[in-house]
Amino acid sequence: MKDAQESLLTGGLTRRDFIKSSGVAAVGLAATAGAVALPFKSMAASAPAAKDEKIVWSACTVNCGSRCPLRMHVVDGEITWVETDNTGNDLYGNHQVRACLRGRSMRRRIYNPDRLKYPMKRIGKRGEGKFKRISWDEAYDEIAASMKRIIKEYGNEAIYLNYGTGTLGGTVTKSWPPGSTLIARLMNLTGGYLNHYGDYSTAQITVGLDYTYGGGWADGNSFSDLENSKLIVQFGNNPAETRMSGGGLTYYLAEAKARSNARMIVVDPRYTDTAGGREELWIPIRPGTDTAFVAAMAYVMITEDLVDQPFLDKYCVGYDENTLPASAPARSDYKSYILGLGPDGIAKTPEWATRITGIPVETIIQTAREIATAKPCAILQGWGLQRTAAGEIASRSIAMLALLTGNVGINGGGTGARESDYSIPFVRFPTLTNPVKASIPMFLWTDAIVRGTEMTATRDGIRGVDKLKAPIKFIWNYAGNCLINQHADINRTHDILQDEKACEMIVVIDNHMTSSAKYADIVLPDLTTSEQADFCMDAFAGNMGYFIFADQAIAPQFESKGIYEICSEIAERMGVGEAFTEGRDQEGWLRHLYTLTKKQDPGLPDFETMRKQGIYKRRDPDGHYVAYKAFREDPQGNPLGTPSGKIEIYSERLAQIAATWELKEDEVIHPLPVYVSTFEGWDDKKRTIYPLQLTGFHYKARTHSTYGNVDILKDAARQELWINPLDADERGIQQGDLIRIFNDRGEVHIPAKVTPRILPGVVALGEGGWYAPDGSKVDKGGCINVLTTQRPSPLAKGNPQHTNLVDVQLVKKA
Numbered sequence: 001m002k003d004a005q006e007s008l009l010t011g012g013l014t015r016r017d018f019i020k021s022s023g024v025a026a027v028g029l030a031a032t033a034g035a036v037a038l039p040f041k042s043m044a045a046s047a048p049a050a051k052d053e054k055i056v057w058s059a060c061t062v063n064c065g066s067r068c069p070l071r072m073h074v075v076d077g078e079i080t081w082v083e084t085d086n087t088g089n090d091l092y093g094n095h096q097v098r099a100c101l102r103g104r105s106m107r108r109r110i111y112n113p114d115r116l117k118y119p120m121k122r123i124g125k126r127g128e129g130k131f132k133r134i135s136w137d138e139a140y141d142e143i144a145a146s147m148k149r150i151i152k153e154y155g156n157e158a159i160y161l162n163y164g165t166g167t168l169g170g171t172v173t174k175s176w177p178p179g180s181t182l183i184a185r186l187m188n189l190t191g192g193y194l195n196h197y198g199d200y201s202t203a204q205i206t207v208g209l210d211y212t213y214g215g216g217w218a219d220g221n222s223f224s225d226l227e228n229s230k231l232i233v234q235f236g237n238n239p240a241e242t243r244m245s246g247g248g249l250t251y252y253l254a255e256a257k258a259r260s261n262a263r264m265i266v267v268d269p270r271y272t273d274t275a276g277g278r279e280e281l282w283i284p285i286r287p288g289t290d291t292a293f294v295a296a297m298a299y300v301m302i303t304e305d306l307v308d309q310p311f312l313d314k315y316c317v318g319y320d321e322n323t324l325p326a327s328a329p330a331r332s333d334y335k336s337y338i339l340g341l342g343p344d345g346i347a348k349t350p351e352w353a354t355r356i357t358g359i360p361v362e363t364i365i366q367t368a369r370e371i372a373t374a375k376p377c378a379i380l381q382g383w384g385l386q387r388t389a390a391g392e393i394a395s396r397s398i399a400m401l402a403l404l405t406g407n408v409g410i411n412g413g414g415t416g417a418r419e420s421d422y423s424i425p426f427v428r429f430p431t432l433t434n435p436v437k438a439s440i441p442m443f444l445w446t447d448a449i450v451r452g453t454e455m456t457a458t459r460d461g462i463r464g465v466d467k468l469k470a471p472i473k474f475i476w477n478y479a480g481n482c483l484i485n486q487h488a489d490i491n492r493t494h495d496i497l498q499d500e501k502a503c504e505m506i507v508v509i510d511n512h513m514t515s516s517a518k519y520a521d522i523v524l525p526d527l528t529t530s531e532q533a534d535f536c537m538d539a540f541a542g543n544m545g546y547f548i549f550a551d552q553a554i555a556p557q558f559e560s561k562g563i564y565e566i567c568s569e570i571a572e573r574m575g576v577g578e579a580f581t582e583g584r585d586q587e588g589w590l591r592h593l594y595t596l597t598k599k600q601d602p603g604l605p606d607f608e609t610m611r612k613q614g615i616y617k618r619r620d621p622d623g624h625y626v627a628y629k630a631f632r633e634d635p636q637g638n639p640l641g642t643p644s645g646k647i648e649i650y651s652e653r654l655a656q657i658a659a660t661w662e663l664k665e666d667e668v669i670h671p672l673p674v675y676v677s678t679f680e681g682w683d684d685k686k687r688t689i690y691p692l693q694l695t696g697f698h699y700k701a702r703t704h705s706t707y708g709n710v711d712i713l714k715d716a717a718r719q720e721l722w723i724n725p726l727d728a729d730e731r732g733i734q735q736g737d738l739i740r741i742f743n744d745r746g747e748v749h750i751p752a753k754v755t756p757r758i759l760p761g762v763v764a765l766g767e768g769g770w771y772a773p774d775g776s777k778v779d780k781g782g783c784i785n786v787l788t789t790q791r792p793s794p795l796a797k798g799n800p801q802h803t804n805l806v807d808v809q810l811v812k813k814a
């Protein structure tokens with residue numbers, strides 16, 4: 001282990017060695033093989049600066065999971081082209097953090113015709129996009145006056161900071177989580193705001209796996225540790241598209257897999273780019289049925305005596321009756337559930353699961369045997385299968401495979417959660433404490449507008465208080481498109497936002513006229529990252545943590561102003577100007593925060609050096625990260641954060657919630673990860689009307705909706721509906737034909753991508769397409785949220801945006 005790790009750190013093996021020694025790597029890296037032959041110095045070489053050209057370090061700070069340095073070539077105050085990291089070399093572990101095509105097209109986002117140019121006030125109806133230009137002073141005055149009035153009439157609980165991740169990689173500009181933004185600092189100085197918990201990314205898994213492993217967020221091993229694995233199993237995980245940076249996690253996966261030569265199984269309704277020829281086996285699965293697949297594999301492992309019984313006895317609660325807590329009824333353990341000895345009396349055989357999942361019996365049996373016998377085996381899940389109607393249970397069920405096979409806490413194994421990575425601790429902007437304690441599930445903000453005061457803890461998951469005192473009356477929407485584009489059921493949200501007496505004030509701060517900005521009462525043009533200085537970080541960076549000094553490359557375009565100035569001006573009008581700025585300007589804060597960071601980490605370069613060198617990288621000094629290693633070594637000495645201190649397969653806390661919460665008839669909260677039917681699932685009666693399961697995915701063309709207005713990216717990776725040839729034939733649809741996708745909630749018109757890369761009966765659409773209604777509520781932009789439901793998942797009250805039923809028809813032949 002140590003040797004392998006050392007080779008990562010010292011580059012004991014060159015990439016070239018790999019290409020020679022591994023057939024898999026040779027295929028995967030063929031495109032770069034020519035470059036590898038060059039000496040490392042010239043790998044890093046880039047075009048020299050032209051005359052009168054300066055090169056400034058900047059960054060791409062969007063929420064794609066990565067964060068990449070960009071080196072801006074500036075001539076006469078204009079960015080003429082964009083390069084990326086040129087530091088380090090081509091050795092795995094000391095590699096360059098290379099931007100993807102999105103970051104490299106940053107110019108087209110900065111100089112985009114959609115750019116907001118000056119503050120504006122709405123004159124049409126919300127959503128119409130009719131605005132008049134106003135001055136900054138008018139904008140500030142109006143916002144401050146509205147805030148004062150609403151706080152006076154309804155209290156601070158009526159002020160809401162909507163989710164927005166457009167620039168979460170920044171420090172001053174950080175847009176997520178809302179509590180870490182400058183807007184939060186402003187609000188906390190003026191009485192506070194309504195909190196939310198959870199996020200669109202991981203609402204269900206955060207809650208679900210906490211009941212299994214405790215301690216809040218459940219960790220996985222680092223991707224680099226896959227070099228110790230024999231088998232890698234990916235459930236709903238597509239790092240090739242969702243951690244795309246050349247310095248990011250998909251690169252670690254490829255390199256580590258090349259070292260271990262581990263087999264890889266990809267379980268996904270789609271044949272993803274992560275599979276893309278690098279997998280040994282693709283198992284297409286019906287969306288929302290992973291729990292049944294896992295249950296049947298558990299049946300095979302139990303009946304063939306392949307489970308790791310000593311591990312289950314020592315570290316887990318509720319695998320069998322021996323470790324069930326005293327409060328649990330007889331036969332309520334997982335083994336009894338699987339064997340059909342529990343209350344439902346159904347054995348979870350491969351024959352039972354094949355009907356549900358669509359996976360052949362033989363594949364279920366073989367996969368179970370392979371997972372149980374490949375030691376160690378890394379079970380990984382992305383966040384796709386948890387963004388579903390029973391995502392909490394699904395996420396817990398994937399962890400079962402890691403538990404049954406005793407792979408937790410060891411090198412090459414894992415927990416069934418997503419991978420972990422390493423980051424360099426950095427002191428963040430102090431945003432102070434929110435005096436308001438009430439918190440809503442982030443997905444239910446539209447409900448908090450229309451029925452806020454009716455929402456309760458046991459029905460709607462309200463935390464901090466039993467009931468809300470006021471509905472939402474004022475929304476801050478900073479660097480987010482979740483007012484419309486990224487939130488579910490757009491037509492419903494539209495109707496709610498239309499009522500100006502419900503939510504009375506909406507302030508949007510963005511770079512572009514997005515669909516959300518069209519719903520603003522006041523819209524403020526923000527600076528882009530290239531127009532100001534900031535530290536950027538929070539990347540999913542594998543074992544190499546880094547941060548970037550993103551300097552100001554060009555002057556602010558048009559009348560745009562930065563978030564620091566905007567909040568300072570409003571703070572001034574709220575009477576807390578001095579408390580907000582503490583006498584510093586933006587650069588003053590950057591220096592201050594960096595001084596504090598350097599105090600706790602004296603080895604860092606000084607501020608001016610950072611400004612020049614742009615990026616600072618550091619490899620994880622502890623090497624591979626192995627989640628729950630200390631617990632595995634000494635479970636008594638290092639108990640987990642669960643009530644029992646052990647891994648809870650049976651959760652008493654969940655049993656308690658199941659007994660006390662108000663649930664709808666078809667909603668299940670269960671102490672075990674049991675398979676459940678859900679609304680709009682494969683067996684919903686509604687399938688007679690809407691026969692196709694529509695699942696979403698995060699798409700390489702964009703980061704959510706950001707970069708969605710860049711023409712060349714739109715051409716390179718088109719917005720199309722994935723549909724299997726069998727389903728297409730039945731409907732007379734061929735490649736490229738214009739189709740309509742529809743259900744009770746809305747209708748979208750886009751071209752079809754007819755492909756065997758998707759399971760029959762399932763269609764898939766990349767999330768984040770720009771909503772473009774045609775006046776009669778038909779969207780021509782391919783925005784999936786016209787079709788998604790606002791109905792939350794039962795436990796997390798999270799967004800099931802991958803669970804939808806639709807039908808598809810031909811509109812026009814290509």
Ligand SMILES: Nc1nc2c(c(=O)[nH]1)N[C@H]1C(S)=C(S)[C@@H](COP(=O)(O)OP(=O)(O)OC[C@H]3O[C@@H](n4cnc5c(=O)[nH]c(N)nc54)[C@H](O)[C@@H]3O)O[C@H]1N2
Pocket residue numbers: 063163164165166167173200201202387478479480481482485486487509510511512514526527528529696697698703704705706767768784785788801802
């Ligand atoms: N159906 C469906 N919906 C989904 C998802 C899904 O899988 N399916 N995924 C969900 C997930 S996981 C997430 S995280 C959310 C993401 O939803 P959002 O956080 O809304 O992400 P974006 O769509 O990228 O919107 C970011 C906004 O920030 C703006 N922006 C970018 N840079 C800056 C800047 O420097 N300053 C300012 N002021 N604005 C800037 C962009 O123009 C854009 O309008 O979407 C969720 N929605």
Ligand SMILES: Nc1nc2c(c(=O)[nH]1)N[C@H]1C(S)=C(S)[C@@H](COP(=O)(O)OP(=O)(O)OC[C@H]3O[C@@H](n4cnc5c(=O)[nH]c(N)nc54)[C@H](O)[C@@H]3O)O[C@H]1N2
Pocket residue numbers: 063064065200201202235236237238241242243244267268269270272285286287288289290382383384385387388695696697698699700701702703704705768802
């Ligand atoms: N290029 C790009 N990268 C991104 C983003 C982006 O918008 N663009 N967004 C970033 C953000 S904020 C987030 S949260 C992450 C999201 O990361 P994820 O949530 O992991 O990404 P998804 O593409 O939604 O889902 C992963 C896979 O799950 C599959 N899937 C869907 N339903 C099921 C199911 O029921 N079972 C199984 N087994 N598989 C299923 C999908 O087909 C998809 O291939 O990505 C990040 N990276």
Ligand code: SF4
Pocket residue numbers: 060061062064065066067068098099100101102103104243244245246703
């Ligand atoms: S979109 Fe993500 S991977 Fe691409 S350049 Fe930006 S931060 Fe890097």
Ligand SMILES: [Mo]
Pocket residue numbers: 200201202
């Ligand atoms: Mo996300």
